[in-house]
Amino acid sequence: MRELIETIVKPLVDHPESVRVETAETERSITYRLFVDKDDMGKxxxxxxxxxxxxxxxxxxxxxTQQQKRTVLEIVDQ
Known part of the structure; x- marks a missing residue:
């Protein structure tokens, strides 16, 4: 899923080298933290x-479709 998020976001931004996704998983949820350059937040x-x-x-x-877990996507500027 990390690769999918990166594939979607990188063409949208001016600084694709700054795009990074971190994953934190618990037994009930999966949290994806999407890091982008401060200038690309609006995009x-x-x-x-x-x-x-x-x-x-x-x-x-x-x-x-893969797991029965709550999913959270956080967008964070660097």
Whole structure:
């Protein structure tokens, strides 16, 4: 799933070398922390959060078919 998130985000940003995804997993949830350059935050979030919502939807769908865990995607600037 990390690779999928990176594949979606890297073409959207001006600094693809700064894109990094970290994963933290508990027995009930999986948290993906997406790190992007401070200048690229607006591009990843999108107007009214539409891009971020789309990334979350794809992430949730991928995990839901594999595991029965709650999924969280956090977008963090560096």
């Amino acid at each position: 990843v979030i999108g107007k009214q959060g539409r891009v971020a919502k789309a990334i979350r939807t794809v992430t949730f769908a991928g995990v839901a």
